[in-house]
Amino acid sequence: MGDSPPKHSNSRAQYGEYHVTATTSGSTDTLDVLLIEDNADFAGNLQEILESEGASITRAGSVAEARDHLKRRQPDVAFVDLRLPDGSGEDLLVHLGEVYPDCLSIVLTGNATIQSAITAVEKGAFAFLLKDMPVEAVVAAFRKAKERHRLEKDRDRLERQLRHQEQLAMIGQMAATLAHEIRNPITGIRQALEVILEATGEPPGMEGIKKTMLDRLVRLHELVDDLLVFSRPIVVKRHPTSIRELVTMAWHEVRRDQPPQDVLFRIDIEEQVSTWPLDANSFRLVLRNLFENALLAVEGVPEPRIEVSARHAGSGKRFLLEIHDSGPGLAPDVATEIFKPFFTTRTRGTGLGLALTQRVIEEHNGTISAFNHPEGGAVFRIVLPES
Ligand SMILES: Nc1ncnc2c1ncn2[C@@H]1O[C@H](COP(=O)(O)OP(=O)(O)OP(=O)(O)O)[C@@H](O)[C@H]1O
Numbered sequence: 451m452g453d454s455p456p457k458h459s460n461s462r463a464q465y466g467e468y469h470v471t472a473t474t475s476g477s478t479d480t481l482d483v484l485l486i487e488d489n490a491d492f493a494g495n496l497q498e499i500l501e502s503e504g505a506s507i508t509r510a511g512s513v514a515e516a517r518d519h520l521k522r523r524q525p526d527v528a529f530v531d532l533r534l535p536d537g538s539g540e541d542l543l544v545h546l547g548e549v550y551p552d553c554l555s556i557v558l559t560g561n562a563t564i565q566s567a568i569t570a571v572e573k574g575a576f577a578f579l580l581k582d583m584p585v586e587a588v589v590a591a592f593r594k595a596k597e598r599h600r601l602e603k604d605r606d607r608l609e610r611q612l613r614h615q616e617q618l619a620m621i622g623q624m625a626a627t628l629a630h631e632i633r634n635p636i637t638g639i640r641q642a643l644e645v646i647l648e649a650t651g652e653p654p655g656m657e658g659i660k661k662t663m664l665d666r667l668v669r670l671h672e673l674v675d676d677l678l679v680f681s682r683p684i685v686v687k688r689h690p691t692s693i694r695e696l697v698t699m700a701w702h703e704v705r706r707d708q709p710p711q712d713v714l715f716r717i718d719i720e721e722q723v724s725t726w727p728l729d730a731n732s733f734r735l736v737l738r739n740l741f742e743n744a745l746l747a748v749e750g751v752p753e754p755r756i757e758v759s760a761r762h763a764g765s766g767k768r769f770l771l772e773i774h775d776s777g778p779g780l781a782p783d784v785a786t787e788i789f790k791p792f793f794t795t796r797t798r799g800t801g802l803g804l805a806l807t808q809r810v811i812e813e814h815n816g817t818i819s820a821f822n823h824p825e826g827g828a829v830f831r832i833v834l835p836e837s
């Protein structure tokens with residue numbers, strides 16, 4: 451059974467008589483709190499106290515219930531009882547650290563040993579409390595967690611602002627390139643219109659002129675679309691994501707938009723990384739860009755092949771994803787150039803695909819690199835930490 455408050459504990463430990471008069475943490479934010487506790491009375495009392503401290507509580511009475519909730523939602527703070535009817539809170543601590551590294555876990559146990567405290571902290575607990583401690587200790591730990599959460603949010607916001615400013619500065623620098631990119635298709639359209647206007651009656655080659663105009667307009671449209679995506683700040687919210695599902699979805703989307711081509715597509719995902727905390731929306735964009743490029747690279751090569759592999763990297767705390775195609779590989783000396791905005795070797799390319807891809811990966815605190823495989827073809831390698 452779970453650890454209930456010790457018999458000798460006073461009413462404060464049961465928290466039944468606790469009344470909060472003021473919140474001193476200074477933050478008015480509501481925190482999402484997952485209360486993992488199988489003793490319903492104890493959990494009820496604690497819930498009341500935490501709610502008066504500005505928490506929005508969800509309760510879980512077992513490891514299974516907690517895991518089920520965690521599949522759907524990331525808590526800001528989790529109170530974790532160590533002994534639960536169907537398993538140990540220690541395993542939950544590890545699980546929480548894996549799927550939501552930003553969540554602050556507070557262990558609240560009735561049966562503590564020095565060893566259990568050390569283990570809990572090693573497994574990532576933010577605080578370790580005993581159920582017979584005065585209730586003020588629990589409130590103090592929660593307020594500390596709130597403060598930490600607020601500071602981290604502030605830091606993230608400042609970092610985002612800074613990155614957005616850097617992006618804006620970069621967009622400023624890109625203006626000259628852009629002017630050139632826009633000028634070309636506009637000149638094409640203008641010349642075509644001049645021919646039409648100067649001709650008396652239908653000018654010769656009218657079909658071709660119309661096609662040129664449409665082609666240039668499509669080009670302008672694509673450019674503006676890409677720029678819009680590129681100039682927006684990228685907000686990354688990580689959730690445990692099935693890598694296979696995401697890869698498959700991105701692949702189908704790209705295939706749908708591209709001319710049909712017989713390509714062997716293989717996915718190889720190591721069991722331990724089958725789910726990984728990612729921002730599925732922006733990461734899908736990354737995969738789409740890389741698949742689009744890979745499909746273009748294998749166009750016309752014999753036995754075209756694109757292989758995706760995902761595995762652990764280094765100590766196992768990092769996720770490594772590679773996309774290997776059987777195309778001609780990267781042109782010499784462009785491995786770093788290709789991530790720069792507007793770098794393209796394609797006549798119809800904008801050169802924003804990989805720049806955007808790199809930005810999303812960096813927002814995930816990860817890295818992306820590209821190299822040629824010894825057996826041929828280009829490899830794009832993404833390395834992502836857990837948080
Ligand atoms: N799989 C690949 N094999 C060989 N070269 C590649 C591959 N992927 C990208 N490249 C090179 O990197 C360049 C930049 O790619 P990026 O995706 O940023 O732009 P793009 O594909 O040219 O245009 P778009 O903005 O439409 O994506 C490409 O023009 C190409 O030279």
Ligand SMILES: [Mg+2]
Pocket residue numbers: 739742743799803804
């Ligand atoms: Mg591209």
